[in-house]
Amino acid sequence: MLGNFSYSNPTKLYFGENALEHLGAELTHYGKNVLLVYGGGSIKKNGIYDQVVSILKSCDKEIIEDPGVMPNPTAEKLYQGCQRAREGKVDLILAVGGGSVCDYAKAVSVSTYCEEDPWDKYYLRMEDVDNKIIPVGCVLTMVGTGSEMNGGSVITNHEQKLKIGHVFGDNVFPKFSILNPTYTFTLPRYQMIAGFFDIMSHILEQYFSGEDDNTSDYIMEGLLKSLIHSTKIAVENPTDYEARSNIMWIATWALNTLVAKGKSTDWMVHMIGQSVGAYTDATHGMTLSAISIPYYRFIMPYGLQKFKRYAVNVWDVSPDGKTDEQIAGEGLTRMERYMREIGLVMNIKELGVTEEMLDGIARGSFIMDGGYKVLSNDDILTILKDSMGE
Structure with missing residues (x-):
């Protein structure tokens, strides 16, 4: 086995049908304001939204919602999310969805307090993060990207016809991820x-x-x-x-x-x-x-x-x-x-x-x-x- 490397992975995983039971304990590590990020509304139809919101409220969290994350998150959406996170003085971003939602949450986490255009800084110039990062947690509803346990974040810029992924370091990995396989059952074929x-x-x-x-x-x-x-x-x-x-x-x-x-x-x-x-x-x-x-x-x-x-x-x-x-x-x-x-x-x-x-x-x-x-x-x-x- 050639090469020299270091290895660490800071993400804590909770896996199984009862995994969501651990969300409350994780929430105690973060401040009051939570940006709840999700996609087109399927989590409202299958009941996951209600379960998550109930736990957030029981933990006395202030919920700032950021719905409508598309399958290929755009730079325009990223700018909107950053504005909501700043205005809400968010302490934690909770992504409930698939890989695109998790990717987007990480993009918002590094971009909210970026003093430059985050698309230029992180996706065109591929620079490291040198500003405040908002921690991210994930409740996974679709598998594929592995975004629940890595630093990857893919953003699309339709105007420039570019879709670019930036693999950030350990400091951007989700702090925790909740993996319940039954949440993937209702996904369209x-x-x-x-x-x-x-x-x-x-x-x-x-x-x-x-x-x-x-x-x-x-x-x-x-x-x-x-x-x-x-x-x-x-x-x-x-x-x-x-x-x-x-x-x-x-x-x-x-x-x-x-x-x-x-x-x-x-x-x-x-x-x-x-x-x-x-x-x-x-x-x-x-x-x-x-x-x-x-x-x-x-x-x-x-x-x-x-x-x-x-x-x-x-x-x-x-x-x-x-x-x-x-x-x-x-x-x-x-x-x-x-x-x-x-x-x-x-x-x-x-x-x-x-x-x-x-x-x-x-x-x-x-x-x-x-x-x-x-x-x-x-x-x-x-x-x-x-x-x-x-």
Whole structure:
């Protein structure tokens, strides 16, 4: 296992059907004013909103509501949230929702007291936080991003046609997160499946890097096998508690920084997918699924041994009598078959991408250098064209 690293994760997790019972105790650590952040109102329909508000009131908290967080939170929404947090002199931001809500809450936490334009400072210049940070807590209702236990925060600027993620340090991680798998049961099927692939993509972005014998790779292979098994069950029965609880736990460990240790990591699928999202506002997990197979077929020759290992250890491809290329290719074929089986989007045209958008999407894709090939703009265009489908 190569490289030198440090590791810490300050987020405290409460997991299980009774996890929300711990919210009251956590609230005692923070001041009176709480910014309650949530999305389009589904938490009011399924009763989670009432449960959370009841606990907040029982703890004598002053609630400042910030509803309407969209699936791809925008810079405009961020500015609105910062104003509410400042005016309310907020002591804690409580995010109740999925990854976008958690991402947005972290963006507000670092931006409220930022003396510059936070979009410019944190998302264009990628600078560190040097101002007051409002602590964040999460009550998770959708899995996929791992945002409940990391410092990541993705914001979209429609005017600039950019969707950018900033991975902040430990000081921005949620202080606590509450994970009740039953809260994910009422999620619409499309969003559920998109979240499943977001988890898979997070693991693969880290797995397809490096050539050393790395413990992190063994952990990721186990996570992938469990994910594939449980998602097949959940697609057939979305209220299967065992499957949904496994998926929720996998999502957290896929991106809480643990399996990245000792890895250079890739992240090009996310860079291209996020650029697609900036142009189409498409669901994040589906932008990743539409890009992944064309991308991995393109880079497979440059990381052939890892793709061979992936085929054998994750997809149970028999290597007998086959070349390395055949083994690796069969692994991607089985991955593609699984993706189609659970109902993922497999081409970007279905997400609203047109031929006229391709150049702009390619230019808006940040180039990363941790994978098996550093892409050129022409390479990205080739992948995008392949991602358009037949």
